[in-house]
Amino acid sequence: MAKPTKEQKRELIMLGALRLFSTEGFYTTTIPDIAKELKMSVGNMYNYFKSKDILAKEIIKYISSYLGSELRKINDKDITSKQKIDNIVKIYFETALQKPEMIEYFLRIYLSNREVFKDGCEGMICVTDFVTEIMIFFEEGVKSGELRDQDFFSAFGLFMGYLGGMVFLHGEKVLPEKLDSYVDDISHNIYQALKADEN
Amino acid sequence: MAKPTKEQKRELIMLGALRLFSTEGFYTTTIPDIAKELKMSVGNMYNYFKSKDILAKEIIKYISSYLGSELRKINDKDITSKQKIDNIVKIYFETALQKPEMIEYFLRIYLSNREVFKDGCEGMICVTDFVTEIMIFFEEGVKSGELRDQDFFSAFGLFMGYLGGMVFLHGEKVLPEKLDSYVDDISHNIYQALKADEN
Amino acid sequence: MAKPTKEQKRELIMLGALRLFSTEGFYTTTIPDIAKELKMSVGNMYNYFKSKDILAKEIIKYISSYLGSELRKINDKDITSKQKIDNIVKIYFETALQKPEMIEYFLRIYLSNREVFKDGCEGMICVTDFVTEIMIFFEEGVKSGELRDQDFFSAFGLFMGYLGGMVFLHGEKVLPEKLDSYVDDISHNIYQALKADEN
Amino acid sequence: MAKPTKEQKRELIMLGALRLFSTEGFYTTTIPDIAKELKMSVGNMYNYFKSKDILAKEIIKYISSYLGSELRKINDKDITSKQKIDNIVKIYFETALQKPEMIEYFLRIYLSNREVFKDGCEGMICVTDFVTEIMIFFEEGVKSGELRDQDFFSAFGLFMGYLGGMVFLHGEKVLPEKLDSYVDDISHNIYQALKADEN
DNA sequence: GATGAATGAGCTTTCATTCAT
């Protein structure tokens, strides 16, 4: 196996740290923990990321970029907004099941540890890739007349809060059914909430 | 002024700690910080709460009990489910504005630091007071035929995720409007999502 | 033996740290070293001094105050400037022999580690007690006509540089004679340098 | 431009390290800092100097040799001791102003970090070039009858301590006048201190 | 000679918790 480039190694570190942060928490995961996970020395970690905080910020950008590109594929499809909602819910839950670290990191690390992301991720600047795609989805739906023209954040909060809430409940193991069995209900609820008023 | 009872002092400590945890974070708030806030000694704090984790768990129970009693008042009213949704959204946002620590604690401390609440607050047992009232609201709406009969968690996730998401966006200062100006939009969205199918 | 007050304990710590810093160097003395010397825990050290740098600054103030009070006694005597020079040289060398840490700290720690004393000890503000007494000695000598009226710093540099240099040579063990055997020569040299021109 | 020889490269490294050590301190300057300053790799640095300590020792020898050769020029002149004192003070201050790193290194790095120079620079063996010239100056002055015959170190301490002290005060920015404006005062003071007794 | 990733010991500092008073 070829020696990874510095950039590839950075990504490996981010993935390892992502896994630990999302399962163990930011403050309860130590740099030695991460180093051990990656079978490298503590000192060498710092050749790739200057501090624990910087590592955390790079990870959220990485996730935002990944999720944004998934959403972009959906936005590029020639389908109705209703179908897009269905697609987005599906891909979100699929990600939550197959790469649970990503969604968990988003919900539990990024959204909750304000002090960590304060400098450098103000507002939503570390998650623009992702937010932008939701915005595009929404605005196109409004333009085509399929979605009601309401404040974007009101729609965004519904979308993200709802999906995040469900994944959270899933993570808490309080859902009686499997996560993906909720897709239809939820898509329906979201569509009902966002669709244009019937004449 | 009379010397507070032990129980009253416990409540004072919880309120002080709640304020600090929700504004500064759980791990970035130290026991000495809390002691100073309450003008008492570190050692004496431990006469009231045996550990920092236990304090955190007592606080979430306290909040759940408070919010539950607010919801109970709404549930007891003789109004439609649509009106109840409106009432709930209002009281939630009102709390977020007037006692922001409570909602912040719920969103940022309780939901995010799994490792802290793992032992003793599994599932939703530290927030039953609150969840129960949402459940009562929902089941009564279904029984009366006003709300569609769907999986409770699908509805609960919508409600809580949506409201939480909006308060989060508010906290991030990305909302262009004042939080309470979203009440109508959101209530409408939620009602559209939950109401029984027409005809 | 009675339990020392917090202030007395601070002084004990300063004396222990002074000894270690001056013999081992600032950067080569660690906080654990100091704690061990004082038979206390590392953590408790920080209950007395918030940082290693602050400890270093408090020590130089302590030394300046000590040496200043010794000089004050000489200044208060009703003797000639020539005799005062003799007294100062004596007390300086005596201190260098009996409390060598103090002079060593002054020369090797305070004067050399600018980055440590930069914030909080700018100019000579942490050694004013000491400098002030030298200034008083000099100005009184000038006023009485016994010393030549020259720039104070030119005289101060002579005094302090000369004495410091000798103690340094002593510390390097390159002096063929015992330190105190130089007192007369040096006092003479200083007096020759500072005395008013004959006419 | 021709590729520098190994010896020339060693000198370049010493000059770069000298600059950093004297402005930033020995312990606060890292090998990577020096490597970056010289636009070479860390590993390659070690092809020229086996350790940081060895580098520090080579630098003081280099400085001693440089200053020694400057003094030699003065010693070789056919002038009085009084004039030589004047010349030495001038060249010392001139160096302090034009190559401040050298004097700073001497005062703050070499004289203060005993532990670094302990092995290999005991006594004055790394600064003999310089000390020897001062010794020659002094002994010739005594032989010619112009200077009083006193212990060499008593005279040496005066000379070096005084000049070092003035440069130190200059570095601390507490001197009200420019450094070179003190030349006459200081030369005069030194001459008064060293000259043979009148009679 | 040259590179810079890698090592790992060791540093300063923090903090939940205990305990003598």
Add this chain to the structure above:
DNA sequence: AATGAATGAAAGCTCATTCAT
């Protein structure tokens, strides 16, 4: 109930030095 000094494990981070390439 109350105090706050004391503990000590562990955290984040640094850096002289090595070594494979």
